[in-house]
Amino acid sequence: MNAQRWHGHATKSAVVVGCTALALTVTGTPAQAHSARDVARQTLPAGDGWAAYGTGTTGGAAADAEHVHTVTTWAEFRAALETGGTAPKIIKVKGTIDAVSEGCDAFAAPGYDFDAYLAAYAPEVWGLDTDLSAEPADSPEGLRRASAAAQDTAIKVNVPSNTTIIGVGRNAGIKGASLQIKAVDNVIIRNLAFESPVDCFPQWDPTDGSKGNWNSEYDTAVVYGSTHVWLDHNTFTDGSHPDSAAPTHFGMLYQQHDGELDVVRGSNYVTASWNVFTEHDKTILIGNSDSESTAVGDRGKLKVTFHHNLFSKLVERAPRVRFGQVDSYNNHFVADASYSYSFGIGKESQLVAQHNAFTLPAGVSAAKTLKKWSEAPVTADGNYVNGRPVDLIAVHNAEIPAETLRPGAGWTPTLRTRVDPAKAVPGIVTGRAGAGKIC
Numbered sequence: 001m002n003a004q005r006w007h008g009h010a011t012k013s014a015v016v017v018g019c020t021a022l023a024l025t026v027t028g029t030p031a032q033a034h035s036a037r038d039v040a041r042q043t044l045p046a047g048d049g050w051a052a053y054g055t056g057t058t059g060g061a062a063a064d065a066e067h068v069h070t071v072t073t074w075a076e077f078r079a080a081l082e083t084g085g086t087a088p089k090i091i092k093v094k095g096t097i098d099a100v101s102e103g104c105d106a107f108a109a110p111g112y113d114f115d116a117y118l119a120a121y122a123p124e125v126w127g128l129d130t131d132l133s134a135e136p137a138d139s140p141e142g143l144r145r146a147s148a149a150a151q152d153t154a155i156k157v158n159v160p161s162n163t164t165i166i167g168v169g170r171n172a173g174i175k176g177a178s179l180q181i182k183a184v185d186n187v188i189i190r191n192l193a194f195e196s197p198v199d200c201f202p203q204w205d206p207t208d209g210s211k212g213n214w215n216s217e218y219d220t221a222v223v224y225g226s227t228h229v230w231l232d233h234n235t236f237t238d239g240s241h242p243d244s245a246a247p248t249h250f251g252m253l254y255q256q257h258d259g260e261l262d263v264v265r266g267s268n269y270v271t272a273s274w275n276v277f278t279e280h281d282k283t284i285l286i287g288n289s290d291s292e293s294t295a296v297g298d299r300g301k302l303k304v305t306f307h308h309n310l311f312s313k314l315v316e317r318a319p320r321v322r323f324g325q326v327d328s329y330n331n332h333f334v335a336d337a338s339y340s341y342s343f344g345i346g347k348e349s350q351l352v353a354q355h356n357a358f359t360l361p362a363g364v365s366a367a368k369t370l371k372k373w374s375e376a377p378v379t380a381d382g383n384y385v386n387g388r389p390v391d392l393i394a395v396h397n398a399e400i401p402a403e404t405l406r407p408g409a410g411w412t413p414t415l416r417t418r419v420d421p422a423k424a425v426p427g428i429v430t431g432r433a434g435a436g437k438i439c
Contacts, residue, residue, distance in 0.1 A: 039166070039190075039191075039438060040060075040068075040090045040092060040164060040166050041060075041061045041063075041090070041164075042061070043056065043057065043058040043059065043061050043188075044056055044057040044058070044188070044230045044232075044271060045417060047415050047416065047417055048230075048271055048273065048305075048415070048416075048417050049230075049270075049271030049272075049273065049305030049307060049327065049415050049416070050268075050269045050270060050271055050303040050304055050305045050325075050327070050415055051228050051229060051230045051269050051270055051271035051305070052269075052271065052415055053228075053269045053303070053415060054228075054269065055186075055228065056228070057186055057187075057188060057228040057229065057230045057269075057271070058162075058186060058188075059088075059090075059162065059163055059164035059186060059187060059188030059230070060088040060089045060090040060091075060162055060163050060164035060188070061088065061090075061164065062088040062162075063087070063088040063089050063090045063164075064088075066084075067083075067084050067087055067088060067089040067090065068089070068090045068092070069083070069089070069090070069091050069092065070092045070094055070168070071091060071092070071093055071094065071097065072093075072094050072095055072097065073097055074097050074098060074099045074101065074177070076097075077091065077093065077097055077157070077174075078157055081157055081158065081159060081160065081163070085160065086160050086161040086162055086184075087162065088162040088163075089160070089162065089163050089164070090163075090164045090166070091163065091164070091165045091166070092166055092167075092168050093165065093166070093167045093168060093172045093173070093174065093192060094167075094168045094169075094172060095171065095172060095173075096171070096172065096173040096174070096175060096193070097173075097174055097175070098174075098175045098176055099154065099155040099174070099175065099176040099177035099197070100151075100154075100155060100175070100176035100197070100198070100200075104151075104198075104200035104201075106154075107147050107148075107150040107151040107154060107200055107201070108147045108150075108200075108201075109143045109146035109147045109150065111138075111143055112140075112143040112144060112146070112147050112201075113140070113143075116140050117140040117141070117143075117144060117204075118249060118250075120139070120140045120141075121140070121141070121204050121206070121250075122250060123206065123211075123212060123250055126206060127206065128206045128207065128210075128211070128212050129206070129207065130206065130207070131205055131206060131207045132203065132204065132205070132206070141203075144201050144203065147200070147201045148199075148200075148201040148203075148217070151199075151200050151201065152217070152218075155176055155177050155178055155197055155218065156177075156178045156180050156218075157177065157178070157179060157180060158180045158182060159179055159180065159181045159182075159184065159187055159189075160184055161184040161185045161186050161187070162185075162186045162187075163184075163186075163187050163188070164187075164188040164189075164190070165179075165187075165188070165189045165190070165192070166188070166189075166190045166191050166192070167190070167191035167192040167193070167435060167436075168191075169436070170435075170436035171193075171436065172191060172192055172193065172435065172436075173192055173193030173194065173195065173235075173435065174192055174193075174194055174195075175194075175195040175239070176195065176197045176198065177194075177197060177220075178197050178218045178219060178220065178221075178222070179220070179221040179222070180222060180224065181221065181222065181223045181224065181226045181229055182222070182224040182225060182226060183224065183225045183226060184226045185226065185227045185228050186227075186228045187226070187228070187229045187230070188229075188230045188232070189221070189229075189230070189231050189232070189234060190230075190231075190232045190233050190234065190438065191232075191233050191234065191435050191436065191437075191438050192234050192235075192435055193234070193235040193237070193434075193435040193436075194220045194221070194234060194235065194236045194237070194260075195237060195238070195239035195240070195241075196218075196220050196236065196237065196238045196239065196241070196257050196260060196280065197218040197220060197257075198218075198241050198256045198257065199216035199217050199218055199255075199256045199257070199258070200256075202214045202215060202216040202217075202254065202255060202256055203215050203216075204249075204250065211250075211251060211252060212250060212252060213252055213255075214249070214252055214253065214254050214255045215255070216255050216256050216257055216258050217258055218257075218258050219258050219259040219260070219261065219262045220236055220259070220260045220261065221236075221260070221261050221262075222259075222261075222262045222263075222264065223261075223262070223263045223264070223267045223270055224262075224264055224265045224267060225264075225265045225266050225267055226267050226268075227267065227268045227269050228269045228270075229267075229269070229270045229271075230270075230271050230272075230273070231261070231270075231271070231272045231273075231275060232271075232272075232273045232274055232275070232438075233273075233274045233275065233433070233434065233435060233437055233438045234275045234276075234434070234435055235275065235276040235278070235434040235435040236260040236261065236275065236276065236277045236278070236280070236283075237276070237277075237278045237279050237280070238257060238279050238280055239279075241256065241257075242279055243255070243257065243280075243281055255281075257280065257281065257282075258282065259282050259283060259284060259285055259317070260277055260280050260283050260284060261277070261283070261284045262284065262285045262286075262288065263284075263285070263286050263287075263302060263304055263324075264285065264286075264287060264288040265288070265298075266297040266298055266301050266302075267301065267302060268301040268302065268303050269303055270303070270304040270305070271304075271305045271307075272304070272305070272306050272307075272309060273305075273306075273307050273308055273309065274307075274308045274309065274429075274432060274433045274434070274437070275309045275310070275433060275434065276309070276310045276312065276433050276434035276435075277309060277310070277311050277312070277314060277318065278310070278311075278312040278313055278314070279312070279313050279314075280314055280315070281314070281315040281316065282315070282316060282317050283311070283314050283315075283316065283317045283318050283319070284317050284318055284319035284320070285317055285319065285320055286302050286304055286319050286320065286321040286322060286323075286324045286326055286349075287302050287321065287322030287323045287324060287346065287347075287349075288322075289322070290322060290346070290347045290374070298322065298323040298324075299323055299348065301323070301324065302321075302322070302323050302324025302325070302326070303324055303325050303326075304319075304324055304326045304327070305326075305327045305328075305413075305415065305416075306319070306326070306327070306328040306329075306331055307327075307328070307329050307330045307331065307416070308330050308331065308420075308425075308428070308429050308432070308433060309331045309332075309429070309433060310331070310332050310334070310429050310430060310433040310434065311331060311332070311333045311334070311342065312333075312334040313334065313335075313336045313338070314333075314335075314339070314342075315338050315339065315340050316340040316341050316342075316344065316371070317344055318333065318342045318343065319343070319344065320343075320344030320346055320371075320373070321343070321344060321345065321346050321349040321351050322346040322347045322348065322349055322374075323346075323347065323348045323349060324349060324350070325350045325352075325409075325411055326349065326350070326351045326352070327352050327413040327415070327416070328343070328351065328352065328353045328354075328356060329352075329353070329354045329355045329356065329413075329416065329419060330355050330356065330419060330420050330422070330425050330428075330429070331356045331357075331425070331429070332356070332357045332358075332359070332425050332426050332429040332430065332433075333356065333357070333358045333359070333369070334359045335358070335359065335360050335361060335364055336361060337361065337364075339360070339361075339364055339368065340368070340371070341368050341369065341370065341371035342358070342369045342370070343369060343370050343371065343378070343380075344371045344373055345370065345371065345372050345373060345374065345376050345378050345405065346373040346374050346376065347373070347374040347376065348374070348376055349374075349376045349378075350376070350377065350378075350409040350410055350411055351376075351378045351379070351380075351409060352378075352379040352380075352409050352411070352412075352413055353378070353379065353380045353383065353392070354379065354380070354381055354382045354383065355382045355383065355419055355420070355421070355422040355425070356383045356384075356422060356425065357383070357384045357385075357422050357423070357425040357426050357429075358383065358384065358385045358386070358390075359386060359426065360385060360386060365395070365399060366385045366390050366392060366395045366396075367392075367395045367396045367398070367399035367400055369383075369385075369392050369396070370392055370393065370396045370405060371403075372396075372400075372403040372404075372405055375406070376406075377406045377407065377408050377409050377410055378393065378405055378406070378407065378408075378409055379407065379408060379409040380392040380393050380407075382422055383422055384422040384423050384425070387423065389422075393405050393407050
């Protein structure tokens with residue numbers, strides 16, 4: 001594991017297996033010694049991915065006692081986020097807190113009835129040529145909109161600048177919430193098991209595709225127009241509400257999930273390390289539209305590092321990239337029968353994917369690890385598939401010539417700490433990634 005970089009003089013050090021912290025005897029100031037003992041005050045190590053660029057990422061490490069909170073309920077968590085403005089703060093989450101503990105019915109507007117919604121907008125009744133945007137407030141769609149607005153207010157929370165949110169111990173988590181890291185700087189989120197929010201009121205769009213589609217809201221975490229964000233040792237999962245258990249309506253999956261982590265709208269300098277992303281469809285989006293670069297300044301931004309993450313039983317977007325210089329190294333990708341692709345190469349992206357490991361089931365080709373959405377260069381070397389080195393670009397181009405990829409992303413990552421051999425990555429990452437693995 002990578003050593004935390006310390007100010008002062010360490011007279012003794014020993015790596016603790018499975019932990020990101022080091023056991024140190026530190027000489028120096030009392031504040032430095034306090035930081036060494038308190039994992040909640042740890043900062044991103046120097047050089048550890050894009051979030052280390054410039055001022056680095058310290059979160060709430062400098063918080064005074066008044067701005068350190070331990071929370072056990074959703075109400076306490078919301079209150080802690082809203083207290084103290086942008087003064088450095090640490091929020092310690094103890095146990096699992098649930099943003100939707102009263103269930104979806106608690107958000108339903110008076111008169112909302114899902115059976116009435118299905119009856120009104122069935123394709124054989126409504127057709128597939130007109131969307132529902134003009135439906136009045138007292139219609140089934142109008143009542144759905146009102147219900148969705150109530151859920152939106154209840155489960156979204158804004159994370160302020162200079163904040164650390166960290167789980168206490170091995171069993172801390174947040175269910176059903178959407179963390180909005182929006183227009184802020186300097187945020188750390190660590191050691192939490194996130195169960196993806198379930199959209200209680202997805203919208204039917206008859207005009208989406210040739211058959212219509214259900215569209216849902218709520219990313220588990222979204223980094224929106226923000227800088228210097230470190231997400232470390234978290235677990236992101238659909239938990240008790242997997243897509244495999246979802247019904248179909250109008251012949252289409254009743255989709256109640258959006259992304260697990262999105263980095264969008266001119267965000268910059270993000271590091272995601274030692275996380276687990278599992279059992280999800282559209283997992284991570286870097287840049288949310290081909291057409292938004294000029295308006296929100298995506299060009300030259302969206303710089304994100306992924307390292308030592310476990311991507312397990314996912315369908316796609318690990319990540320899908322537009323515009324950004326994204327560095328993905330030492331990650332382990334474990335696919336199952338639902339696998340579509342890992343890396344999505346989108347508009348003006350400059351993805352570097354090196355020293356990763358892929359575990360693919362029989363019948364799934366390494367050519368599927370890359371997916372071309374737009375013409376953009378990509379670097380993908382030093383990767384292993386099922387324990388053997390594979391040139392992912394060469395395999396992709398040979399098997400999918402209609403989507404030929406151009407090698408050479410045009411830049412070389414320098415913000416890396418330890419780089420492990422790709423062949424060793426499955427053992428290293430499986431044992432150490434995810435919530436409950438730091439100390």
